[in-house]
Amino acid sequence: MNPIQEYFYKIEEPDRSTLLFLRKKILESDTENITETLSFGLPFFKYKKKMLCYFYYSKKHQKHYISFYHGDKLDYPELLQEGRKKFKILLIDLEQDLPVKYILNLIEEVKSYIK
Template sequence: MNEQLHNFFLSQEEPNKACLLALRSIILKQDQHITETQKYGMPCFCYKKKMFCYLWTDKKTSQPYILFVEGKHLDHPELESGDRARMKILRVDPNKDLPLRTIESILKMALDLYHTGILKIKE
């Protein structure tokens, strides 16, 4: 983890810090081709150098969420698009156990967009 990302996580207050670090770990372990960087001040996860998802916190509720860049291709009842045309988010309550099955299921759906060729990756 680079210093900027490290500082991002360290600057979060609990319980968000632990929640965001746990989400980071869950995302990174899904596929060996997932890497992390920082874009727009947020932790960004890429699949084979293509932006895949972000971690962020809601400005109003301060609750963490995972933002899926190609969310418009994902159909899951827990995902919200709000006023976004392309992206969808999965809200996470940092005061409860993480819904691991839901998170992993949506991450798999998102990765399958690349694995199946629905979304092309330039290599």
């Protein structure tokens, strides 16, 4: 197993399946330009080798989240900044349907800020 797979397999179900599904959707949204790496022990998605977003877990909120680079330029009430300078996060509520289209739209907007 590679380190990225190990990261996901340390997460318990049903969280793991949800994150793996979201990971697949992100990678499939732009197969030519979006890649995945392990940085700081976390799965990072990069667009043309530049930071795009990553997954992590918030102990404060007790939820997984996706953090968007250039989040400071995104103006959506669902995104939390919480003192971060360049990133905003979207908490993933496993009790509700995953907002895949919304997440992919956010990724498209972040891609527009990457030169």
